[in-house]
Amino acid sequence: MRVLWLSSIACNGNTHSFLNYPYMEQFLNDFEFIYHPVIDSNYSLKEIVTETIACDILLIEGSISDEFKRADVPVVDIITKYAKIVKKIVTVGTCATFGGIFRESDYKDTTGLHFVKEVKIDKFKDLLNKTISLSGCPVHPEVLVNTLYAIKKSVDLQLDNFLRPKDYFAYTVHNGCTRNEYFEYKVDNHKFGELEGCMFYDHGCQAPFTHGSCNKILWNEVNSKTRAGLPCMGCTEPTFPKSNLFGTKKNMGIPQDLPLGVGKRTYLTLAGITKAFTIDRLEKKLFDD
Amino acid sequence: MLSKKEQRKEQIMQSALELFSVKGFYNTTIPDIANALKMSVGNMYNYFKSKDILAKEIIKYISIYLGHKLKEINELDISTEEKTRKIIEVYFETAMKKPEMIDYFLRIYLSTREVFKDGCEGMICVNEFVTEIMIYFEEGVKCGDLRDQDFFSAFGLFMGYLGGMVFLRGENILPKELDDYVDDISYNVYKALSV
Ligand code: SF4
C-alpha cells in the first residue's frame, strides 16, 4: 500500500508519536510512504505537489486553512488532488480532525478536514465517505497503524458521528484506568504523579467523558497518562484544548462535566451514597514510605 | 399506584409521625402505633421489624416526598430567583400542612443520630431531597445567578434559615404564620446566595 503523509498546520507531534510504534520495521515492509516529512521516501515534496503520484491512502496531519501552503501550493489543492485517487483519507490527530490547538493560529478560518469543533463543515463534503478520523493530540501510534492495516485488509470499520473507528473511540479513556476503584468510591486525595486517588473530582481528569482507548491500548505498551498520575486532558475530543486542565470545574461542588451518559440526578444520588462511607484501604498509601 | 402493602406502610409511617410529634420519639412504642391503627402488634412487625427500621424508613419517606416536590420546581423553566421562592413556599407549606414531617426531620433525624448512624450514613437517607437542592444550586451557578461556593456553606445557610423558622413556629414563638414570611425570606436567601 502506498501512503502519503501530508503535513498541514502542525507541530509534527503525530509524527513523533508514530515513530514510537514498536514494530516499525514490519510496518515499513507492508506500507510504502511515497512521502513523509521525516521518514525517507521515494519522492520529494516538490514532486508530490507538482505531479500526481500513485497512492492508496492520504494521511493528513494538522489543521487546514485556505491560506496555508506546502511547497508553494495551497494545502487544500494538494488534498483535493490526492483525495480523488486514494482509496481512503485518514485525518491523523485532533488538528486534522477538529481544528485542534491550531484553530488558535493566525491562519484564516483554520479547521479540521470535516469539522470545526463539533460542527460539520461543507468544504470537503464529497470526501466524507472516504474519510476516517483518528483524533488525539497526538494520535496513538497503534490506533493509527491498526487502522491502516484495517484499510489494507479492506475491513469494514464502524465509525462514530465524527468518523472515528468505534473499535478505539466507542470507549471512554476512563475504561481500564488503574484508578477505577478510587473513582467508584469518590476518593481523590491525589497528588500529581502518585499512584493513589482518582483525579476526576478535583484534579481535572476528563477521561470519563473522553472517547479513546488510552487505558486499553497503553502508550509505548507501558502506561497511560491517568495511570501515571496526570489527568486526561480530553485530547481526542472536538472541544480540545480547553483551559485550566489541572482542576475540575465545579459549580457549588458539583463537577460541571459528568461521566458520559450519566444524568445529573443519577450521578448525585450515587455520589451521595458513596461519599457517606470511608474505605480505609483507599485512603491509605499503597506502599509505605 | 402503590401496592396494598405499600399503602399500609405509608399509613403506619404517617400515624407514627403523628404520635412522635405528640408523645416524642422515645416515648412512642410500636404497640402505641399499632393501637392507633387498630392493628395487632404482630401484624405491625410484618411491615417494620423494629422501631429503628421504621425510623429510617420514615426519614426516607419524607425525603422522597420533599424531593419530588423540589424536582417539579427544578424542572420548571423559571429563573433561579423564582425557584428560590417556590422551594421556600413548598417547604413552609409542608411545615404548615404536615408539621409532623418537618418536625421529624428537625427534631428526630437531626438530633437522634444514634438511631440513624447505621444505614443512614452521611446523607443517604435524605438523598432525594439533598440531590434536588444540589441541582437547584448547581443550575443557579451555571446560569450565572448564584455565586459559586462550597456546597455546605450554601446548604447550611439555606436549610439553617428555613429550619430555624419552622422551629420557631413549632415553639409558638412566631407572631405570624409561615407564609407571611415567604416574601422576606425568599428575598434574603436569594440576596445571600446570588452573585
Ligand atoms: S483518574 Fe481519570 S481515568 Fe482514572 S479512574 Fe479517575 S477519572 Fe477515570
Ligand code: SF4
Ligand atoms: S489520556 Fe486523555 S489527554 Fe492523554 S492521550 Fe489519552 S485522550 Fe489524550
